[in-house]
Amino acid sequence: MALKYAGIQVEHREIELRNKPQSMLLASPKGTVPVLCADGLILDQSLDIMRWALEKSDPDAWGAVDSISSQAWIEKNDGPFKALLDQYKYPNRYPDLNPEAVLNAAIDLMLKPMELALQSSQYLLGSKMTWVDVAIFPFMRQFSMVNPKQFDELPFSSVKQWLNQQIESELFHAVMEKRSAWIELSGDDIAPERSK
Numbered sequence: 001m002a003l004k005y006a007g008i009q010v011e012h013r014e015i016e017l018r019n020k021p022q023s024m025l026l027a028s029p030k031g032t033v034p035v036l037c038a039d040g041l042i043l044d045q046s047l048d049i050m051r052w053a054l055e056k057s058d059p060d061a062w063g064a065v066d067s068i069s070s071q072a073w074i075e076k077n078d079g080p081f082k083a084l085l086d087q088y089k090y091p092n093r094y095p096d097l098n099p100e101a102v103l104n105a106a107i108d109l110m111l112k113p114m115e116l117a118l119q120s121s122q123y124l125l126g127s128k129m130t131w132v133d134v135a136i137f138p139f140m141r142q143f144s145m146v147n148p149k150q151f152d153e154l155p156f157s158s159v160k161q162w163l164n165q166q167i168e169s170e171l172f173h174a175v176m177e178k179r180s181a182w183i184e185l186s187g188d189d190i191a192p193e194r195s196k
């Protein structure tokens with residue numbers, strides 16, 4: 001979304017996680033997506049990619065945020081909330097955990113504070129959308145999709161409204177189109193001099 005928002009054209013290579021191309025692993029051995037190769041850099045953290053894109057172009061000032069509050073939201077999201085999201089999504093992997101306790105922990109950690117913030121302003125950091133909303137909503141979207149009925153019944157109307165606005169946005173639709181996996185042609189991409 002940040003790349004599209006910044007008007008940056010990329011060659012998008014859709015990856016099958018169970019069949020990672022060699023060229024991707026050469027660029028970034030940790031083997032997670034997304035990976036961006038640009039300006040002679042290899043960026044393999046979503047936040048670094050967002051930052052790089054906004055440094056190039058930031059027409060609506062997504063980057064104009066208070067760094068302490070933005071960091072606090074992101075750390076909470078990427079750390080403990082991500083852990084709870086995994087536990088909520090894959091209860092079979094965590095047989096010792098009580099699913100209801102996991103849900104309640106996620107509510108206390110993230111949903112309640114978000115609801116409070118979003119009751120007083122339209123976005124997490126105030127009246128303007130920032131990169132922090134864009135970085136966090138995909139995690140809340142995943143959370144809402146684990147058990148949609150359960151999520152619907154939670155008393156967090158401002159979070160739901162914020163989430164729906166993001167999901168229904170033109171920008172989100174534009175980047176969520178279904179793509180076929182990129183096919184690596186026998187290593188030609190890694191060693192172009194090989195091709196005859």
Ligand SMILES: N[C@@H](CCC(=O)N[C@@H](CS)C(=O)NCC(=O)O)C(=O)O
Pocket residue numbers: 017031032033034044045046047
């Ligand atoms: N901190 C990284 C996390 C990236 C990440 O874990 N991506 C997942 C997909 S959402 C992945 O590629 N997992 C590797 C795998 O499943 O093999 C980032 O924000 O870019």
